[in-house]
Amino acid sequence: VTDQAFVTLATNDVYCQGALVLGQSLRNHRTSRKLAVLITPEVSSGLRSVLRSVFDEVIEVNVLDSADSVHLALMQRPELGVTFTKLHCWTLTHYSKCVFMDADTLVLCNVDELFDREEFSAAPDSGWPDCFNSGVFVFRPSLKTYNLLLQFAAEHGSFDGGDQGLLNSFFSNWATADIGKHLPFLYNLSSSAVYTYVPAFNHFGRDAKVVHFLGATKPWNYKYNLQTKKVMQDGTIDGSLHQLSFLSLWWNIYSASILPLLE
Ligand code: UDP
Ligand code: MN
Incomplete structure (x- = not known):
């Protein structure tokens, strides 16, 4: 198309x-x-x-x-x-x-x-x-x-x-x-909703199709350890594992596919 x-x-x-x-x-x-x-x-x-x-x-x-x-x-x-x-x-x-x-x-x-x-x-x-x-x-x-x-x-x-x-x-x-x-909502799942309605996220969240990192702190504002493939937690992360896994996913794509293009 x-x-x-x-x-x-x-x-x-x-x-x-x-x-x-x-x-x-x-x-x-x-x-x-x-x-x-x-x-x-x-x-x-x-x-x-x-x-x-x-x-x-x-x-x-x-x-x-x-x-x-x-x-x-x-x-x-x-x-x-x-x-x-x-x-x-x-x-x-x-x-x-x-x-x-x-x-x-x-x-x-x-x-x-x-x-x-x-x-x-x-x-x-x-x-x-x-x-x-x-x-x-x-x-x-x-x-x-x-x-x-x-x-x-x-x-x-x-x-x-x-x-x-x-x-x-x-x-x-x-x-x-x-x-x-x-x-x-699964087509525009805001990462904040993950922790404002946890039971709903636990019930429906596995079908998420689009994650939206809305708000002041964007994925590229976090630090990422290229060796351990871990997003570094600092005080600003809300401790939600799901949010961390979406952030890790973003960083996996960034480090695997985008960083090589930037070099
Ligand atoms: N945007 C941009 N430059 C900026 C701010 C925003 O290109 O300085 C674009 C970008 O596509 C961004 C969208 O506008 O995703 C909306 O802004 P943002 O996502 O920061 O707002 P939020 O979703 O957090 O309300
Ligand atoms: Mn946005």
């Missing part, structure tokens, strides 16, 4: 590490879809060439390069910078349907069945389940939608300052309109 793609975003070299592990995890599980990554000019040429070896398409978007009418209004809202960059995924109109995935996600199995879903499909947010989490979503690229989103951003901003608030306000009937657009 060449007109459908998984899409991620990395605005700097640090987030590229996440994008690379995500892309590699999709390859490891033999996706039949294309892999695309959006980057900004800040990303170094070294990482661009590594990205090209994992992704089918590396697309540079400019944070300031936007649809003319709302460009100026958005320039007044610098806090929407990264948010705005994520919206560029709607401009990938050479694809008929895409699945966006944050660079801090990781697939645990083949998830190509996500393409059976329609725009706008996403999983509940563990912090406020009537909102979706914008780390994994199904969408249809469209310049019309893109421009409506930009206009909406300029007029209303975002209630959380990020893309998630904006997208939840824009696709505001998600919570009630069509249960088919609610992805199971």
Whole structure:
């Protein structure tokens, strides 16, 4: 299938590490879809060439390069910078349907069945389940939608300052309109949920399909011992074995498949 793609975003070299592990995890599980990554000019040429070896398409978007009418209004809202960059995924109109995935996600199995879903499909947010989490979503690229989103951003901003608030306000009937657009939580399992509802995790967690390392501390912020293949625990890890095993998985992919490309 060449007109459908998984899409991620990395605005700097640090987030590229996440994008690379995500892309590699999709390859490891033999996706039949294309892999695309959006980057900004800040990303170094070294990482661009590594990205090209994992992704089918590396697309540079400019944070300031936007649809003319709302460009100026958005320039007044610098806090929407990264948010705005994520919206560029709607401009990938050479694809008929895409699945966006944050660079801090990781697939645990083949998830190509996500393409059976329609725009706008996403999983509940563990912090406020009537909102979706914008780390994994199904969408249809469209310049019309893109421009409506930009206009909406300029007029209303975002209630959380990020893309998630904006997208939840824009696709505001998600919570009630069509249960088919609610992805199971297993497609966007936040590592924090693992320890906020332990019995549910113990019961359902074995079927997890996508892990999302949301929050301030990302997998690449931990230390990893290449000899023992252990993620180093420091005070910030919550002691959850499951969380540790997801982190180890991330680091296994990073050390086995990505580090060699960076050398
Ligand atoms: N992102 C990026 N550069 C940044 C911050 C975010 O490229 O400086 C992208 C990246 O794809 C990331 C997504 O935007 O996964 C959303 O940000 P993040 O995952 O940090 O937010 P969280 O999921 O923790 O709320
Ligand atoms: Mn994220």
